[in-house]
Amino acid sequence: MRYSFLNWFPHLLLPNKEEYRPANMGGNYYAREVGLLPAADVATGVSFSAVAEAFHIAGWAGIGFLLPFWIFALSLLELVSGDLRLTPWGMFVCVMLAHVAPESGVTGLITFLWYGNVILIGAALLSTFVTPVIGALFTGSRAARPGPSPTFRSATA
Numbered sequence: 001m002r003y004s005f006l007n008w009f010p011h012l013l014l015p016n017k018e019e020y021r022p023a024n025m026g027g028n029y030y031a032r033e034v035g036l037l038p039a040a041d042v043a044t045g046v047s048f049s050a051v052a053e054a055f056h057i058a059g060w061a062g063i064g065f066l067l068p069f070w071i072f073a074l075s076l077l078e079l080v081s082g083d084l085r086l087t088p089w090g091m092f093v094c095v096m097l098a099h100v101a102p103e104s105g106v107t108g109l110i111t112f113l114w115y116g117n118v119i120l121i122g123a124a125l126l127s128t129f130v131t132p133v134i135g136a137l138f139t140g141s142r143a144a145r146p147g148p149s150p151t152f153r154s155a156t157a
């Protein structure tokens with residue numbers, strides 16, 4: 001798990017961060033432990049969810065340990081992206097979580113706490129401020145100016 005926190009830093013600040021990764025980390029290691037893969041198979045990739053990996057490591061205590069990370073991750077994403085029903089960024093988070101939740105493992109969840117929010121903020125800034133300017137350059141329209149992000153109307157409003 002320490003490697004996941006170290007992975008937040010770019011190679012510019014921590015150039016040799018791969019040497020901190022333990023050899024017994026990842027889905028293929030657990031697949032060999034539970035008998036899904038033979039020891040000689042190095043080409044097959046197996047993904048376990050964070051909950052399955054936490055249960056494999058420490059049983060129910062592992063899931064209890066992981067629960068605050070999920071609560072923190074979902075709360076932080078809700079704070080950064082807004083309501084799923086009102087903003088397109090909420091849908092972007094939903095798509096990211098559809099990949100991270102079933103396939104990332106425990107370390108992927110910790111990595112997602114940093115990179116998921118950085119990607120979300122970068123995508124919001126890019127599509128709100130940079131893309132309209134580039135579009136105006138190609139179309140010649142002066143009416144297209146950067147502005148606030150679009151919002152969807154609520155079904156109850």
